[in-house]
Amino acid sequence: MSRRAFDPLWLVLGLITGGYLLFWLGLLGSAAVHSSPGDLWRALHSREIRYAIGLSLWTCTLTGLLSLLLAVPVGYLLARGRFPGRALLDAALDIPIVLPPMVVGLCLLIFFQTLVGQLIERVIPFTYTIAGVVLAQFVIGAAFAVRTMRGTFEELSARPEDVALTLGCTRTRAIWLVTLPAARRGMVAAASIAWARSLGEFGPILVFAGATRMKTEVLPTSVWLELSVGNLEAAIAVSMVMVVLAIVVLASVRLMGERL
DSSP states (O other): OOOOOOOHHHHHHHHHHHHHHHHHHHHHHHHHTTSOHHHHHHHHTOHHHHHHHHHHHHHHHHHHHHHHHHHHHHHHHHHHOOOTTHHHHHHHTTHHHHSOHHHHHHHHHHHTTSHHHHHHHHHSOOTTSHHHHHHHHHHHHHHHHHHHHHHHHHHSOSHHHHHHHHTTOOHHHHIIIIIHHHTHHHHHHHHHHHHHHHHTOOHHIIIIIOOOTTTTOOHHHHHHHHHHTTOHHHHHHHHHHHHHHHHHHHHHHHHHHHHO
């Protein structure tokens, strides 16, 4: 039996992929070795940075859950619904993804200066508050979660749900008992993507919620604050924390995806 001829295309593709990966590893490695471990450790013991870490973990987790609550019904509607204007709705939901982050923050800031926004703020203050941090993260993170859930529902066969309907289930009950359990991997992925995207969000938070020490300071704004005063070691330390958290989230999603 003759051996299959070697295709040089695979070598080219491997070199391109390996080169890109090495480029990113070089970027992260150069940042990691720029300062000594002692400098990084002292920076992480700063009260302000520890507050930023705790606030980021809390707000990102809340944003991930809120994004999932929105993404499940919207993703299902886009995947299974057939109605006039569906393509327009699909495009409109991508607006937060394509808009510059600073513009998103500016739009939030202007909205809460309108009459409707002022009425909302009488109930829950958003501008320059922790609630504003969550809202700024949610606006971006939810858009990515919706994309993920739409793809998940599109990949699932509608036949089991249709069978449940013929057996007397309502549409809501069929979705709850049949579709959602089958979509659990996608739901974990959607929440995780929203969480990770929120962790690195900077522009909307800076414009809408501000970067006040010990109040609305999260990890991305902490990097900016440390750089603005020339504290490079602290900025690198916070950046490394964000890298580690992102790696942990990605690894956890992979492991949970295999077990689900």
